[in-house]
Amino acid sequence: MADNAPHSHPNALSDMDVRVRALETLLVQKGYIDPAALDELIDTYEHRVGPHNGARVVARAWSDPAYKEWLLRDATAAVGEPGGFGFVGRQGEHLIALENTPKVHNLVVCTLCSCYPWPVLGLPPVWYKSAPYRSKAVIDPRGVLADFGVSLPAHTEVRVWDSTAELRYLVLPMRPGGTDGFSEAQLAALVTRDAMIGTGIVTLPQSAGANA
Amino acid sequence: MNGAQDLGGMMGFGPVQPEADEPVFHAEWERRAFAITVASGFCGRWNIDMARSARESLSPPQYLASSYYEIWFEGLRRLLTARGMVGADELETGSLLRAPLPGISAVPRERVAEVLARGGPTERAVASPARFRVGQSVRTGNLHPTGHTRLPRYARDKVGTVVALHGGHVFPDTNARGEGESPQWLYTVAFSGRTLWGELSSADSVRVDCWESYLMDADAPDERQDGRQDGREDRRAGGPA
Numbered sequence: 001m002a003d004n005a006p007h008s009h010p011n012a013l014s015d016m017d018v019r020v021r022a023l024e025t026l027l028v029q030k031g032y033i034d035p036a037a038l039d040e041l042i043d044t045y046e047h048r049v050g051p052h053n054g055a056r057v058v059a060r061a062w063s064d065p066a067y068k069e070w071l072l073r074d075a076t077a078a079v080g081e082p083g084g085f086g087f088v089g090r091q092g093e094h095l096i097a098l099e100n101t102p103k104v105h106n107l108v109v110c111t112l113c114s115c116y117p118w119p120v121l122g123l124p125p126v127w128y129k130s131a132p133y134r135s136k137a138v139i140d141p142r143g144v145l146a147d148f149g150v151s152l153p154a155h156t157e158v159r160v161w162d163s164t165a166e167l168r169y170l171v172l173p174m175r176p177g178g179t180d181g182f183s184e185a186q187l188a189a190l191v192t193r194d195a196m197i198g199t200g201i202v203t204l205p206q207s208a209g210a211n212a
Numbered sequence: 213m214n215g216a217q218d219l220g221g222m223m224g225f226g227p228v229q230p231e232a233d234e235p236v237f238h239a240e241w242e243r244r245a246f247a248i249t250v251a252s253g254f255c256g257r258w259n260i261d262m263a264r265s266a267r268e269s270l271s272p273p274q275y276l277a278s279s280y281y282e283i284w285f286e287g288l289r290r291l292l293t294a295r296g297m298v299g300a301d302e303l304e305t306g307s308l309l310r311a312p313l314p315g316i317s318a319v320p321r322e323r324v325a326e327v328l329a330r331g332g333p334t335e336r337a338v339a340s341p342a343r344f345r346v347g348q349s350v351r352t353g354n355l356h357p358t359g360h361t362r363l364p365r366y367a368r369d370k371v372g373t374v375v376a377l378h379g380g381h382v383f384p385d386t387n388a389r390g391e392g393e394s395p396q397w398l399y400t401v402a403f404s405g406r407t408l409w410g411e412l413s414s415a416d417s418v419r420v421d422c423w424e425s426y427l428m429d430a431d432a433p434d435e436r437q438d439g440r441q442d443g444r445e446d447r448r449a450g451g452p453a
Contacts, residue, residue: 014239014241016239016241016245016281016282016285017239017240017241019241019285020241020244020245020248020285021241021244022306023248023285023288023289023298023303023306024244024248025306026298026302026303026306026307026308027248027251027252027292027298029308030297030298030308030312031312031316031317031318032251032252032255032297032312032316032318033248033251033252033254033255033318033319034251034318034319034320034321036320036321037247037251037254037318037319037320037321037323037324038244038247038248038251039247039321040321040324040325041246041247041250041251041324041328042237042243042244042246042247044324044325044328045236045246046236046237046243050236088329088331089328089329089330089331090328090329090331090332091331092331093331093332093333093334093335094333094334094335094378109220111218111219111220111364111366112217112218112219112220112264112362112364113217113264113267114280122236123236123246125230125231125234126231126234126238126280127228127229127230127231129280130225130228130229130280131219131222131225131276132225132226132227132228132229133228134219134220135219135220135221135222135223135225136223136225136228137220138220138221138364138366138408138415138418139220139221139223139366139405139408139409139413139414139415140413140414140415141414141415142414143414144228147227147228147229147230148228148230157416157417158414158415158416158417159402159416159417159418159419160415160417160418160419161418161419162220162364162367162418162419162420162421163421164362164363164364164420164421164422165334165362165378165381165384165398165421165423166260166332166333166334166381166382167378167398167400167421194230199228199230
């Protein structure tokens with residue numbers, strides 16, 4: 001860590017550490033919250049729910065045309081029902097899947113806050129919630145894609161979805177070539193969080209062992 | 213409210229800066245701020261629209277200078293004091309000075325998964341038929357309410373095309389004020405990048421989810437003068453698509 005980084009003294013409590021701890025203590029004393037429930041909430045979104053969920057959904061849609069049809073028709077059911085994956089609940093109550101094709105590239109943003117499909121992607125990354133992304137995605141999505149190192153053909157339509165309601169959008173990226181015969185697990189390992197937001201595309205590593 | 217949260221189309225923030233191998237939380241206090249916010253919401257004294265409205269009530273300078281979880285924390289403090297769950301003196305001193313509000317019991321650890329799984333679906337029945345149909349040209353209202361709204365500034369008084377009808381959903385503008393869910397038909401409306409931003413935008417289309425009262429028939433110019441004409445029989449535009 002650089003010497004001038006803001007968190008270079010891990011033993012010193014920041015102002016926010018002190019303030020948040022004080023409020024947590026007060027809320028526990030009041031009986032409004034259970035400290036063990038806090039740990040459960042943190043563990044849920046730090047370790048259990050995340051983009052690996054969405055990657056499994058994408059991999060199945062790539063592998064199973066009937067599942068893909070279901071996902072595009074009713075993503076809430078295809079993702080949430082037992083015959084799908086059982087990924088349900090908070091910030092994923094009404095899911096919609098958007099299919100990327102050579103003709104249409106979908107990109108999801110929430111300009112007003114940070115709406116994001118938690119059951120399939122977990123909590124959003126900092127950049128998704130930050131002013132640069134929220135301001136720029138709707139006016140210059142190709143510029144945003146360039147920030148991610150992605151360049152699309154000029155003839156591809158760029159469609160931006162601003163999540164202003166309680167509908168949560170999951171992008172179904174294009175399956176990369178050279179993946180014939182891949183298992184769902186192998187495919188899921190290729191799928192990135194950014195590709196499911198629309199700021200990335202899924203690519204096949206050059207070869208096993210090419211880590212660059 | 214025309215606050216700092218309404219960021220779409222602003223310039224000057226610089227490039228988006230993704231962080232490689234980003235952790236879910238960047239500090240212990242972020243974990244705790246996230247968790248106490250969600251757990252306090254379980255107490256049922258506010259809804260998600262009130263929570264968003266509280267975060268948006270930060271002044272623009274404070275909002276833009278705050279990190280995401282700092283905004284959440286400040287929003288939580290405002291909600292807790294507004295509902296009388298915590299006194300301003302308690303926030304200031306960090307000491308318990310008053311009895312808790314009656315009737316609130318903490319959600320225990322073993323019920324967290326169930327509460328998260330239930331979530332907060334917003335779909336509701338709406339008695340009247342939908343006014344607009346897929347493919348119809350609509351104009352958004354030139355609406356600048358002082359309270360919470362989900363129609364971004366960049367999409368106001370603009371003509372677009374309905375591309376989806378989603379059923380009835382809780383209306384955030386009233387729900388945020390405690391004036392009821394007042395569910396309305398929810399549509400996705402597609403605007404061309406040129407309509408929103410002129411010639412230079414790299415967006416081909418921007419799609420915004422719009423409640424029915426944000427919209428009017430683009431081919432009925434009298435509506436702009438007369439305002440909304442809710443419930444008029446002759447305005448029926450077909451049922452759910």
